[in-house]
Amino acid sequence: MPALGMNQDTGRLVTWLRSEGDTVARGEPIMEIETDKATVEVEAPADGVLAGITAREGDEVPVGQRVAVILRPGESLDAAPVTPAARATPAARPPASPLARRLAAEAGIDVAALAGTGPGGAVKAADVPRAGPQRGVWATMARRTAESWATVPHFSLEREVDASRLESWRASALRTTGGVTITDLLVRLTGACLPRHPLVNGRWDGRRTVANDDVDVGVAVAVEHGVVVAVVRSADRLSLAGVVERRRELVDRARAGRLRPEDVLGATFTISNLGMYAVDAFTAIVDAPQAAILAVGRIRDGLVPVNGLAEVRRRMRLTMSCDHRAVDGARAAAFLTDLGDLIEEPAALL
Numbered sequence: 001m002p003a004l005g006m007n008q009d010t011g012r013l014v015t016w017l018r019s020e021g022d023t024v025a026r027g028e029p030i031m032e033i034e035t036d037k038a039t040v041e042v043e044a045p046a047d048g049v050l051a052g053i054t055a056r057e058g059d060e061v062p063v064g065q066r067v068a069v070i071l072r073p074g075e076s077l078d079a080a081p082v083t084p085a086a087r088a089t090p091a092a093r094p095p096a097s098p099l100a101r102r103l104a105a106e107a108g109i110d111v112a113a114l115a116g117t118g119p120g121g122a123v124k125a126a127d128v129p130r131a132g133p134q135r136g137v138w139a140t141m142a143r144r145t146a147e148s149w150a151t152v153p154h155f156s157l158e159r160e161v162d163a164s165r166l167e168s169w170r171a172s173a174l175r176t177t178g179g180v181t182i183t184d185l186l187v188r189l190t191g192a193c194l195p196r197h198p199l200v201n202g203r204w205d206g207r208r209t210v211a212n213d214d215v216d217v218g219v220a221v222a223v224e225h226g227v228v229v230a231v232v233r234s235a236d237r238l239s240l241a242g243v244v245e246r247r248r249e250l251v252d253r254a255r256a257g258r259l260r261p262e263d264v265l266g267a268t269f270t271i272s273n274l275g276m277y278a279v280d281a282f283t284a285i286v287d288a289p290q291a292a293i294l295a296v297g298r299i300r301d302g303l304v305p306v307n308g309l310a311e312v313r314r315r316m317r318l319t320m321s322c323d324h325r326a327v328d329g330a331r332a333a334a335f336l337t338d339l340g341d342l343i344e345e346p347a348a349l350l
Helices: 098-107 136-151 164-173 182-196 240-255 329-344
Strands: 010-016 029-034 039-043 048-051 060-062 069-071 154-162 217-223 226-232 269-273 292-296 300-306 309-323
Touching: 136 226, 154 329, 164 182, 164 309, 164 329, 182 217, 182 240, 182 269, 182 292, 182 329, 217 240, 226 240, 292 329, 309 329
Parallel strands: 217 269, 269 292
Antiparallel strands: 010 029, 010 060, 029 039, 048 069, 154 309, 217 226, 292 309, 300 309
16 A cells, blocks of 8 residues: 555555456556545556455555555465465456446445446446445545644735736637636746745645745646645646646546546645636635645626726636745745736736
8 A cells, every 4th residue: 555645644445446367567557545635546566467455445554555466477476475365366346437436435335236337337437326425535625624724824815916918818828729727827827936935835844844846736626526636747847738738637537536646646836716616715725734725716807996097807816825834924925926916917927
């Protein structure tokens, strides 16, 4: 059981993607586990035959405990002994999509008891009866949120910005890069600002703020049973087209339940945009050990004074929540000032 989070003690095995005795290739997904961040796929670390499975779907397994072995040609389980009970080959699994298996496991339902409507009778996610989200991503999200709220001394800053040029930039970008969203633009601008504000891009290690060498921006993504934070790596070095491509891949994998460990680990800053839900403003909870998170509301018309006259402008409210141990108000305000200025005049990137 791999350690995929800084404070992870156990992992829950959601489903095996391959069965005992299957030949697997290095890099091929072989199981799904639930971490403190999300449900992710774990890849085979080597070529060989999957054997010696000791954990069942739904088991909570301590980090570092062996759940299976991969045998090279000519090797046997005698070289890596396991308990006799674990050597039995499990019965063939009924056909089902990985997402359907995960949903069934979270609901405590035997996927073999479900009637599948997919090709060859395979069980699809839509075939799994929906129950209250008491486990899985929702439960993990609830636990992490409660822990962060209880242990992180939060403070928040707000700024309302003129989003007219941000919308113009998006309209222009759409002519060459399909699917550009406001979130993509914000990731690009945030990536440009964070290197100048190392405390905001840092993490609290329990004693001090540690600077992160990379700028990896997390994007909150709504999935069926909660919210996961998918990570856009090296956001300070990506072009807008690169941000769009990476964000689209992450969202597709998150909603299909096929995230990988590297997709959800190590964000240095997070953006949560609820503007598409007609939310004017909100305050987000810091995802420790990160120093800050940015909450973004919708873009709407607003009256503002311009040269003594009231004019209608496109307005957007930003709310940044911070861990006061990691970053103070003045330095957080300096970052929000820089970011707001870039949103109001994105051409400054050039």
